[in-house]
Amino acid sequence: MIPVRGVEGQKILILGLGRSGLTAARAIQAGGGLPLCWDDGAPGRERAEAEGFVLHDPTAQGAFDEVAMLVTSPGIPHLYPGPHRAIAAALRAGVPVDNDIGLFFRSLATDRWDSFDVPPKVVAVTGSNGKSTTSALIAHLVAESGREVQLAGNIGRGVLDIDPPEDGGVVVLELSSYQTDLARALTPDIAVFTNLSPDHLDRHGGYGGYFAAKRRLFAEGGPDRAVIGVDEDEGLFLAGQLSQGPADDRVIRVSAGQKLAGPGWSVFARKGFLAEYRKGRQLASIDLREVRGLPGAHNHQNACAAYAVARSLGIAPRVIESALHSFAGLPHRSQLVAEAGGVRFVNDSKATNVDSAAKALQAFTGIRWICGGLEKEGGLEGLHPYLGGVVKAYVIGREAEHFALGLGEGVETEICGTMEQAVARAHADAKPGETVLLAPAAASFDQYDSFERRGEDFVARVEALLKS
Structure with a gap:
């Protein structure tokens, strides 16, 4: 652990008690500071209490009267589209706002x-x-x-x-x-x-x-x-x-x-x-x-x-x-999952936007493309120049039909909805020399709680099919 320096005897409020928040609380305590913890969700507060940390509601009257600094987790907005009310209160009180990265470098x-x-x-x-x-x-x-x-x-x-x-x-x-x-x-x-x-x-x-x-x-x-x-x-x-x-x-x-x-x-x-x-x-x-x-x-x-x-x-x-x-690559980033019958299966679930999916599409030819999910701003037109290597798209997600329309008429599509159906259809259609590629060009949150879970589902479906 890196004990936080310059906080001896000071009350430091930590907002957001996920991985970075709880680690910051421990590091502040190791540096002699007095961490006060808060999370808008009850599970986060319960985790902090289980470790013996003091809870401190930043929205209460006078909450920042004796607080020297507010340390916030990265996922909590501090300016756009609008600051979290606790961060706004800290700024009105003149209390500095930082995150664990700032604490690390100091x-x-x-x-x-x-x-x-x-x-x-x-x-x-x-x-x-x-x-x-x-x-x-x-x-x-x-x-x-x-x-x-x-x-x-x-x-x-x-x-x-x-x-x-x-x-x-x-x-x-x-x-x-x-x-x-x-x-x-x-x-x-x-x-x-x-x-x-x-x-x-x-x-x-x-x-x-x-x-x-x-x-x-x-x-x-x-x-x-x-x-x-x-x-x-x-x-x-x-x-x-x-x-x-x-x-x-x-x-x-x-x-x-x-x-x-x-x-x-x-x-x-x-x-x-x-x-x-x-x-x-x-x-x-x-x-x-x-x-x-x-x-x-x-x-x-x-x-x-x-x-x-x-x-x-x-x-x-x-x-x-x-x-x-000797570098094996990372899971969910152009990860070669398997090769069978001359067909490669590649997991690029981290391709959550148009630009990253375009890069994945340029890396292969003869692509059986599994795509779709929670579409981001800007639409899918940026993908159109890179669809030449796609033999067929297998679209997943709750809005699969809308996503497929965004791909235009230049590529054959099949509405699958679920990962299970998409992998099964792509596997059945794939010919030797082709690649079954998961590169969704969309966020995962319509069906999964993270891109990692989406990629893990793809890997599990491929492994199950190849064993059957």
Whole structure:
């Protein structure tokens, strides 16, 4: 655990008692603070009481009279579409509002670090798509190089729940826009921006607010090195803002389809090959086509970003190349579930929006596509250019017919409704060389409580069919 620093003897109110909230309460207590806990749901309050924490209703009269800080969970809105009433009350009372990410960055470094030969490093990864895979891949590359590494944030453990890093240790954080938007301290050594596509727009007051939330990791944090995906205008703009000139190698530009020129530092993938350039010279090249855990151009972008971070940490290209081949990938992200009769079954349940589903569709051909769910803002027109590889779509979800209409007339569709029926129909229709791909392009909450549960259902249905 990382004890929170600077809270000795202070009353700190924690709002939201899920994983991050309860961990924050424990870390505040470990740092000598006095945690007061609240959750709008009775189960959360009961969990806190079971651990002996004091409950404190933030909406009561005078609730913030002696409170030094409010620490809120990421899922609770603090500005758009409207602040939670407890956060609004804290702001009116002049009480600072923070989250566990801010507490982590203000508390990680201690006097022990003065005795280390190599101070620990923090790598923080944000962006719309690929954050989890990039973060896990960075951790894998570091581990394969023989260094201590911990993975935390939106993946792995809560940030305050990790062990204090030792000499030369590396902490890799996956951070969402919800986390970067509010954290009062953001000081990673290396910060990564993968890409940007529309998501969570209601929470950030529009696309500009969403980008601004991501940008805070770089503008507020001032990382020693920034790894920036430049395939969208926002990434290109961000790289330009951070760089002092064309040869400034504190910014590493990353692309998944274009050759990057110039005297600076760049890593890009073209036609399945990763290339590293620095000062106008090629330093390394890696064939990504046979890296089974990273199929498709979107995963090649993840590989480029992870490679750039590993090189920034001093890991040699040959060590990185070897480690790439041993990376198994993550569940629900282009996860190869099975191969039978020449047909591949791939679980990309994490493809919850149009952009991520489009990337998954570009990674395969001969696709029996399982899609549908709770459709997000913007419609499905953005998918139309990428449906050429789809043989047939099998649509699930409570509004499957409406979703199928959004796909247009360019692809054959079948309304299945349930995952069980979709997997059975796709399996029955699939021919050798084809891929049954779950890439929903929609949220899961109409039928499942998370994209993980949806992916697990897909895997279970595939395994049951192949055993029968």
